[in-house]
Amino acid sequence: RDYCFLLGAEKGMNVAWLRIFYVYGSGQRAGALIPTLISAATSGTGFELKNPENQNDFVYVKDVAEAIVLATMAESSINGIYDVGSGNLTAIRDICSFVEHEITGKTSNKSLMSKKGIGPGGSVNIEPIVADLKGIKKELDWEPEWKLEDGIRETINLHLTTHQSS
Numbered sequence: 001r002d003y004c005f006l007l008g009a010e011k012g013m014n015v016a017w018l019r020i021f022y023v024y025g026s027g028q029r030a031g032a033l034i035p036t037l038i039s040a041a042t043s044g045t046g047f048e049l050k051n052p053e054n055q056n057d058f059v060y061v062k063d064v065a066e067a068i069v070l071a072t073m074a075e076s077s078i079n080g081i082y083d084v085g086s087g088n089l090t091a092i093r094d095i096c097s098f099v100e101h102e103i104t105g106k107t108s109n110k111s112l113m114s115k116k117g118i119g120p121g122g123s124v125n126i127e128p129i130v131a132d133l134k135g136i137k138k139e140l141d142w143e144p145e146w147k148l149e150d151g152i153r154e155t156i157n158l159h160l161t162t163h164q165s166s
Contacts, residue, residue: 001081014079016071021085021131025061025155034152037096038159041103052093055128057085060151063144070140078139085131086144098149102156 001017008015024034040047067084100106136142146154 008079014077016074016078017081018067018071019081019083019131020059020064020067021083021129022056022058023061023064024058025151026158027061028155033092033095034099034155035159037099038103038156041100042160042163049092049096051126052096053091054126055089055091057088057128057130058090058095058148058151059085059131059144060146060148060154062151063146066145067136067140067142070142074140080135080139082136082139083131083133084136084142085133086148087131087133088148089128089130090148095152098152099156102153 004015004017007013024032028035030036030039036047039045063086064084067082071078071082133143
């Protein structure tokens with residue numbers, strides 16, 4: 001990152017560094033959290049969720065794409081580091097519950113999460129980092145449009161459509 005800014009200054013160019021948080025949605029790798037949850041819920045299989053209380057700043061892929069387009073098309077005056085996220089932290093357990101409820105109508109977490117790895121000594125809590133949206137809002141007038149629940153619903157629908165037609 002520092003090299004980009006140094007090179008930009010040397011060449012007389014501004015640099016917009018987008019710090020993108022936990023992106024989810026269409027095109028996400030199959031082994032990532034939300035696709036794994038969707039697959040587990042649709043197939044009725046469980047999986048091991050080791051750190052259900054960890055929190056991430058989830059941002060929908062369409063919001064990220066919009067931020068990238070705005071940064072690319074911006075006037076040359078923008079220069080700096082800009083967070084691209086939702087500005088909110090959500091626990092992994094809450095994502096699991098939501099996906100399970102959307103697909104099965106249940107909210108027990110028991111069908112999706114095994115108990116292995118959960119609890120004292122089994123979890124590794126990572127200090128959460130949340131996007132600070134002040135800079136990108138001020139410079140690019142960007143903020144996420146998609147609510148987490150709506151983005152997950154669309155992701156589920158895309159998954160179901162893709163897997164039913166194959």
